[in-house]
Amino acid sequence: MNYRTFLIKYAEIGLKGKNRYVFEDALVKQINRALKRCEGSFDVKRTEGRVTIDVTSEDYDFDETIAALQTVFGITGICPVVVVDKVPYAELSKEVVKYFDEVYPDKNKTFKVFARRAHKDYEMDSMELNKELGHDILEAFPELTVDVHHPEIQITVEVRNVIYIYSEILPGPGGMPLGTNGKAMLLLSGGIDSPVAGYMIAKRGVVIDAVYFHAPPYTSERAKQKVVDLAKLISKYTGPIRLHVINFTDIQLAIYEKCPHEELTIIMRRYMMKIAEDLAKANDCQALVTGESLGQVASQTIHALGVTNEVCTLPVFRPLIGFDKQDIIDISEKINTFETSILPFEDCCTIFVAKHPVTKPNLEIIKRHEESLNDNIDELYKKAIESDEVISIW
Amino acid sequence: MEIYLDNSATTRAFPEVAEKVAKVMTEDYGNPSSMHMKGVDAEKYIKEAKSIFAGILKVNEKEIFFTSGGTESDNLAIIGSAFANQRAGKHIITSKIEHPAVLESMKYLESQGFEVTYLGTNNEGVVEPEELKKALRDDTILVSIMHTNNEIGSLQKISDIGVIIKEHNKNTLFHVDAVQGFGKAKILPKKMNIDMLSISSHKIHGPKGVGVLYIAEKTKIHNISFGGGQQGNMRSGTENVPGIAGMALAAKMIYAKLDEECEKLYSLKVRFIEEATKIPDVTVNGPKGKEGAPHIVSLSFAGVRAEVLLHALEDKGIYVSSGSACATNHPEISKTLRAIDLDKSLWDSTIRFSFSVFTTEEEIDETVKALNDIIPTLRKYARR
Numbered sequence: 001m002n003y004r005t006f007l008i009k010y011a012e013i014g015l016k017g018k019n020r021y022v023f024e025d026a027l028v029k030q031i032n033r034a035l036k037r038c039e040g041s042f043d044v045k046r047t048e049g050r051v052t053i054d055v056t057s058e059d060y061d062f063d064e065t066i067a068a069l070q071t072v073f074g075i076t077g078i079c080p081v082v083v084v085d086k087v088p089y090a091e092l093s094k095e096v097v098k099y100f101d102e103v104y105p106d107k108n109k110t111f112k113v114f115a116r117r118a119h120k121d122y123e124m125d126s127m128e129l130n131k132e133l134g135h136d137i138l139e140a141f142p143e144l145t146v147d148v149h150h151p152e153i154q155i156t157v158e159v160r161n162v163i164y165i166y167s168e169i170l171p172g173p174g175g176m177p178l179g180t181n182g183k184a185m186l187l188l189s190g191g192i193d194s195p196v197a198g199y200m201i202a203k204r205g206v207v208i209d210a211v212y213f214h215a216p217p218y219t220s221e222r223a224k225q226k227v228v229d230l231a232k233l234i235s236k237y238t239g240p241i242r243l244h245v246i247n248f249t250d251i252q253l254a255i256y257e258k259c260p261h262e263e264l265t266i267i268m269r270r271y272m273m274k275i276a277e278d279l280a281k282a283n284d285c286q287a288l289v290t291g292e293s294l295g296q297v298a299s300q301t302i303h304a305l306g307v308t309n310e311v312c313t314l315p316v317f318r319p320l321i322g323f324d325k326q327d328i329i330d331i332s333e334k335i336n337t338f339e340t341s342i343l344p345f346e347d348c349c350t351i352f353v354a355k356h357p358v359t360k361p362n363l364e365i366i367k368r369h370e371e372s373l374n375d376n377i378d379e380l381y382k383k384a385i386e387s388d389e390v391i392s393i394w
Numbered sequence: 395m396e397i398y399l400d401n402s403a404t405t406r407a408f409p410e411v412a413e414k415v416a417k418v419m420t421e422d423y424g425n426p427s428s429m430h431m432k433g434v435d436a437e438k439y440i441k442e443a444k445s446i447f448a449g450i451l452k453v454n455e456k457e458i459f460f461t462s463g464g465t466e467s468d469n470l471a472i473i474g475s476a477f478a479n480q481r482a483g484k485h486i487i488t489s490k491i492e493h494p495a496v497l498e499s500m501k502y503l504e505s506q507g508f509e510v511t512y513l514g515t516n517n518e519g520v521v522e523p524e525e526l527k528k529a530l531r532d533d534t535i536l537v538s539i540m541h542t543n544n545e546i547g548s549l550q551k552i553s554d555i556g557v558i559i560k561e562h563n564k565n566t567l568f569h570v571d572a573v574q575g576f577g578k579a580k581i582l583p584k585k586m587n588i589d590m591l592s593i594s595s596h597k598i599h600g601p602k603g604v605g606v607l608y609i610a611e612k613t614k615i616h617n618i619s620f621g622g623g624q625q626g627n628m629r630s631g632t633e634n635v636p637g638i639a640g641m642a643l644a645a646k647m648i649y650a651k652l653d654e655e656c657e658k659l660y661s662l663k664v665r666f667i668e669e670a671t672k673i674p675d676v677t678v679n680g681p682k683g684k685e686g687a688p689h690i691v692s693l694s695f696a697g698v699r700a701e702v703l704l705h706a707l708e709d710k711g712i713y714v715s716s717g718s719a720c721a722t723n724h725p726e727i728s729k730t731l732r733a734i735d736l737d738k739s740l741w742d743s744t745i746r747f748s749f750s751v752f753t754t755e756e757e758i759d760e761t762v763k764a765l766n767d768i769i770p771t772l773r774k775y776a777r778r
């Protein structure tokens with residue numbers, strides 16, 4: 001079947017009352033952005049409380065188009081539809097039978113017809129349509145059985161200013177359209193977790209900026225390139241990302257030199273959060289996002305998270321907080337970041353790590369130990385902020 | 395400023411070579427198998443290249459075969475000759491410090507029922523010919539030993555080994571991986587009892603993706619790729635004419651001034667070792683003078699992580715390798731460093747500096763200066 005039109009289903013947007021048009025406009029915009037990657041040209045329309053996509057070019061690639069739409073947050077389902085003019089019943093029936101035959105070559109199935117008549121001027125109402133169409137299909141293909149409760153195939157026939165015929169609903173990613181829920185700063189490392197965290201927050205309609213802490217010569221250009229590659233992979237879902245690369249070496253060395261070794265990671269994390277928050281505020285972000293998961297490593301115990309969190313005033317979103325590692329890996333495989341994440345380049349979190357880092361840090365003690373940084377930390381901090389190199393990823 | 399001291403990984407092409415490659419690609423782009431003039435013109439480059447390599451190695455032109463590089467040459471020599479001779483025996487000898495192109499071929503042959511003996515080395519990275527003598531058996535069909543080790547620059551006693559093999563059994567084949575040695579030494583297969591010799595273009599300022607396999611006439615060897623039957627069916631596939639032409643020119647240029655350039659490289663090596671080892675706790679792996687390769691210096695820096703030092707040097711525009719370059723994608727312990735019995739704590743603290751005809755004394759001095767700057771700082775922040 002050569003489909004020329006797609007009906008887009010969305011769920012939560014429908015709940016948004018008077019703001020609905022904002023969400024729908026954002027959805028249309030994101031669909032257009034995703035379709036730019038695809039062969040062919042398309043017309044995306046908002047009509048009668050739904051979004052439809054018409055293929056306007058001669059050629060297009062069905063699979064590629066579906067894959068692109070499946071990256072658009074807000075879409076819950078994509079229905080490839082056949083559109084016919086509002087023709088009299090006799091003709092409509094022929095079209096439906098033809099559709100059935102083409103889409104389902106194997107007729108050993110159960111089915112039902114689900115008709116909706118949104119435009120009441122059509123000659124038959126939905127009950128009559130269900131009955132008559134069911135009858136006509138059954139007559140054409142006697143091997144079929146009707147099952148109104150759990151059919152294998154449900155043919156939907158929607159009568160509007162045109163008539164839509166469809167039966168397949170391909171799943172979309174769900175969530176809400178990008179740009180409908182503000183902007184957040186993601187702490188992006190080269191690991192498995194942070195790209196997934198970024199994906200999950202973006203799925204709630206949030207635009208993402210990211211920050212990566214680079215520690216040359218302890219971390220390599222390849223480690224940085226890996227983060228750029230990860231940002232590129234998630235940008236397929238999140239849209240363009242501005243990636244801030246901060247040179248963190250001097251702060252890290254100062255901590256290493258002056259603070260107790262087993263507190264290195266926690267103090268380092270506090271400085272990372274502080275820098276991330278400054279960048280967030282300077283770039284109109286309303287929250288921070290991290291890939292932390294409770295208890296995964298020493299710096300992610302409930303005590304450590306409390307101590308890290310203490311430096312921030314913005315809300316810190318940790319969408320993976322209750323996830324097991326395997327759950328996170330499953331998502332990273334789904335969004336195609338896993339293979340890049342496991343490339344073996346050291347990031348600045350692993351480089352000086354202590355054999356036995358503290359798991360129950362005490363805020364007062366950490367703060368006291370941080371005081372030993374006082375003689376030049378402000379200067380180092382300023383230098384780090386100034387080192388901000390912005391890489392635009394789209 | 396850029397100081398490129400990673401010439402054992404790859405080299406910068408001679409400008410003349412690049413020009414030649416471009417000319418062949420845009421003007422004499424014919425397929426050497428075509429019957430028309432364009433094909434004949436292309437074929438001329440192949441003939442010329444064969445004659446250049448035959449001249450350098452003092453062998454016959456028909457014993458020169460072109461491949462996609464060192465790896466393919468090694469694969470074809472080892473796997474092709476092992477299968478062709480398996481009725482005479484299934485035992486092969488090689489060393490523990492060979493390039494992965496050799497070692498992985500051996501692994502494959504082991505999976506196919508061959509038995510492989512891996513010779514160790516002394517602590518300078520040299521295979522003792524006596525060890526080889528002991529390992530030779532009646533069913534040994536092939537010995538594969540590299541000319542120059544790619545990580546520490548040790549030179550193998552190829553002439554001695556050749557004699558020992560042929561005294562034991564003249565039908566036992568001798569393959570030499572000369573990817574690092576070609577262009578830095580005179581290698582004469584006929585005099586050294588070498589039956590097969592692998593050469594790579596991009597290590598001698600030629601283009602990447604092309605190499606040579608010398609196969610002595612009458613050597614029993616099967617092809618391992620299948621297709622249009624080019625190069626006497628030994629290596630099917632349209633010849634990489636621009637690559638071959640460029641590689642031949644590079645070889646010709648290198649061998650025109652071989653002795654002179656090697657002298658220069660040795661003096662750079664000696665100077666570098668002398669200065670660099672003034673830094674405390676810096677040790678040299680492998681031969682320090684002319685008993686080793688002229689262009690490779692392997693140094694261990696106690697208390698410094700190689701990867702960090704590499705990036706710190708990079709920051710100053712100096713490009714080097716940690717351990718062996720080919721292994722950076724899968725950081726495992728270098729087999730060579732293990733074979734020379736290097737202290738475990740230094741495995742991850744070893745850097746390879748490799749020179750070329752483009753390397754200057756100033757660059758060496760600049761590098762020593764950089765090391766003097768960097769090493770104390772890095773040691774201060776060593777992993778506790």
